[in-house]
Amino acid sequence: xxDPLAISALQIGSLFLVAFGAAGVVSSRNxxxxxxAMSFYGLVLALMFFVFQAPDVSxxxxxxxxxxxxxxxxxxxxxxxxxxxxxxxxxxxx
Amino acid sequence: xxxxxxxxxxxxxxxxxxALYVGSLVDLPPIGHGIGAYAEMLLEIAVPETHATDVVAAxxxxxxxxxxxxxxxxLFAAVVGVSVIMRRHSDERDATERELEHPLMIxxxxxxxxxxxxxxxxxxxxxxxxxxxxxxxxxxxxGGGFQGGIVLASVPLxxxxxxxxERYLRIAPIPLLEYAKALGLLAFxxxxxxxxxxxxxxxxxxxxxxxxxxxxxxSGMILLLSLATTVEVSAGFVYLLTSFVEEALRQRxxx
Numbered sequence: 001x002x003d004p005l006a007i008s009a010l011q012i013g014s015l016f017l018v019a020f021g022a023a024g025v026v027s028s029r030n031x032x033x034x035x036x037a038m039s040f041y042g043l044v045l046a047l048m049f050f051v052f053q054a055p056d057v058s059x060x061x062x063x064x065x066x067x068x069x070x071x072x073x074x075x076x077x078x079x080x081x082x083x084x085x086x087x088x089x090x091x092x093x094x
Numbered sequence: 095x096x097x098x099x100x101x102x103x104x105x106x107x108x109x110x111x112x113a114l115y116v117g118s119l120v121d122l123p124p125i126g127h128g129i130g131a132y133a134e135m136l137l138e139i140a141v142p143e144t145h146a147t148d149v150v151a152a153x154x155x156x157x158x159x160x161x162x163x164x165x166x167x168x169l170f171a172a173v174v175g176v177s178v179i180m181r182r183h184s185d186e187r188d189a190t191e192r193e194l195e196h197p198l199m200i201x202x203x204x205x206x207x208x209x210x211x212x213x214x215x216x217x218x219x220x221x222x223x224x225x226x227x228x229x230x231x232x233x234x235x236x237g238g239g240f241q242g243g244i245v246l247a248s249v250p251l252x253x254x255x256x257x258x259x260e261r262y263l264r265i266a267p268i269p270l271l272e273y274a275k276a277l278g279l280l281a282f283x284x285x286x287x288x289x290x291x292x293x294x295x296x297x298x299x300x301x302x303x304x305x306x307x308x309x310x311x312x313s314g315m316i317l318l319l320s321l322a323t324t325v326e327v328s329a330g331f332v333y334l335l336t337s338f339v340e341e342a343l344r345q346r347x348x349x
Contacts, residue, residue: 055236
């Protein structure tokens with residue numbers, strides 16, 4: 001009889017997805033792209049927690065890793081870009 | 095350092111790290127096995143003792159409520175810190191902001207894309223429902239105040255994308271957020287003191303446990319703390335987002 005606690009194909013698959021997702025985040029150099037990649041990575045990580053039977057952790061990971069953190073990074077990048085634009089405009093019209 | 099030496103260093107350290115890593119994996123119990131004594135005990139006693147069928151919630155808002163309280167404090171301090179650095183305060187206000195407070199100011203919608211506006215408008219109601227459900231059912235199923243609070247906090251942002259920064263600030267006014275995040279933390283603390291006053295210890299579950307496990311209105315303190323966390327987390331997170339939305343408003347007005 002098969003051991004009910006043995007690792008399943010779904011779990012192995014989710015671990016591979018996490019590995020690829022992490023590589024994707026590290027290899028994207030543009031911060032905006034990286035934030036989007038990190039959001040996807042957060043989603044994959046939440047999926048992994050879920051297939052490893054930790055639904056509470058999975059939900060926390062989903063809201064923080066896939067929603068809150070990428071959002072904060074994107075908003076900060078937007079703010080920094082807007083500040084640069086404003087500086088450039090001020091320099092043009094003294 | 096030449097490229098060759100760097101590669102040598104990299105492969106050497108990877109080799110040592112890899113050997114240590116594999117060595118540390120040898121003695122691990124197989125996956126799914128090796129439950130600790132504390133977990134075994136909680137699985138036995140948590141449901142009859144707290145009436146919370148989600149044992150994780152029974153731990154975070156029950157047995158280890160003090161840890162969750164400290165986490166709330168960290169979040170509170172972080173939000174206050176960000177607002178001190180990022181938000182402009184009343185003495186720093188300029189003409190555009192005074193103009194912004196004028197009730198007759200009418201601004202166009204923030205997003206140019208109709209597809210984005212339609213999608214976010216449709217998602218706002220769904221997110222509100224999911225957030226309230228997750229926040230209120232933490233004691234019976236996975237979820238709870240923290241997760242529900244962040245989902246709820248995304249609702250004003252969806253409204254911002256669907257409508258305008260003005261609408262965002264109208265449904266999430268800054269004074270309301272300031273009071274709500276302080277009240278959430280105070281309620282959490284108050285529930286802890288209720289345990290000290292009427293029970294044996296700080297964060298003692300002295301509230302009625304409800305008729306039976308798996309009922310939504312059950313588990314006493316666990317449900318109440320979860321709701322207090324919802325208020326604190328959602329208000330704190332929206333407050334963080336507000337500092338960015340205000341900036342967007344200011345930029346549109348100075349255009």
